[in-house]
Amino acid sequence: MQMSLIASPLNYTGGKFRLLSQILPLFPKKINTFVDLFCGGCNVGLNVKSKKTIYNDININVYNLCNFFKNTDSKNILKQIYKVITKYKLSIASKYGYEFYKCDSSKGLSEYNRSGFLKLRSDFNSKINTTFDYYIMLYVMIVYAFNNQIRFNSNGEFNLPVGKRDFNIKMEQKLIKFIKRLHEQDCEFSCIDFRNFNIDILKKDDFVYIDPPYLITCATYNENGGWSQNDEKDLLDFLDILDGKNIKFALSNVLASKGKTNEILKFWLKNRAYKTHHLKYKYSNSNYQTKDKISSSNEILVTNY
Template structure:
């Protein structure tokens, strides 16, 4: 099932973000949702495009992302944009939206990395060496993601942001995404929490709905390095979802059963109890057949309804 609905895009270009799959995922959700939980929310692409009668809870362990979202929710749009502009100006980063590419001796094809490289590293160092968190540094983090390579988010073992400089800056498209995202989270009853899914204190009941998009056990991304997601986490999550099912709470789980020659045997065995829908990059839905081996990546939505 697909729709022509215009979906809002997150202000963060999160690896594994579900914006491109929303037209397949959201129509498969229940029609009437009391409270909605976006577990492992990442860039919150799903949460900002779902309607619920009660609250929308965004849960993620990435503290910096949750801090940013709370800052964007509570801070006026004018203050957010003024602070971002001042950060860009103070560190002499490019502002092609205002001045174009020629001012910096760059063009759109080669990108802005050569001009921004040392300036970006100074901003990144100042962020990593900050004495404490603040609204200002939440927006510095956002600027780092905008000017960083492929807009990725990654922290090393010391907790330092370590993505290198990228080719783009705070251009018109990025600004529009940020504007629309802020409008959505200010209007909707969204609450952002930084917590491990095993330590959540949400008492979900019948009529509530939980969507889970965890790190994928058989694929690697910047958010899942340093053994961030192992078979233990996988089994703990599946047990948690089984408990929701036993309590009459509907859930949907995004994951991959097969990826580049590997298969998630734990998930395949568990999924036999539930309904499995294939989500492919041609945006076609079909019922999953266990014998299907055609695609390199078999991305699925598993539901208990």
């Protein structure tokens, strides 16, 4: 039976949920172990049929949060979420309505939630978590943060401002489905640099999906030199090694975006026999800081099969 698509409750920059209908049909039909090497919000790994799934991401906070969801009952998680919301006096507009908080849906709930959110953020960053679970605090903070994004500064502190939204019924259902899918899967999480991933564990029917930071785009993961040209070259070398071991892979990336061209990727593809699938790029959650959210971009999926 075909699995119904599950969207991650983590609004990760560059998440691939809206491209799944184009990406998934290009994947191998038979997958033993699926490796989501830069899993982010896990949108791809959640929706791939495989015997086993390995989610990997170098962001320790994402790793810990997803592991927490994997190993915790959803009813208990929801109970704790509402305890945190109550403790920090945050809104639940789906229950009480916008008028209760003296706000309207167009302007959002940021004015009402600001003080409670800043207190929650301060407590989280100070590691004050003796009463409420640390990962519950993190998830609630993400929900009430600007555009539900995840961002930490160089000191490891969550540094996004308050957003316009709150924990609504849609988010609750998305979280429940996410946790249920993780519990159903034979999956594990790891938090290592891709260069340290042990490819010797992979066999013929295993498959690696790679959705790295895009070298030529602007996003939170590229702030402060988060992804360099050397990283790009090392990743492409890593893919060549996979190919040399007859391990199937698929790489998501962009060849061109907003007048920029990824020359490293372009040169690499020119000298390889890999297949390049051009996707219809139109998903607007990649960068909330730009006004032109659906500007044309040459988004591709590269496969070695």
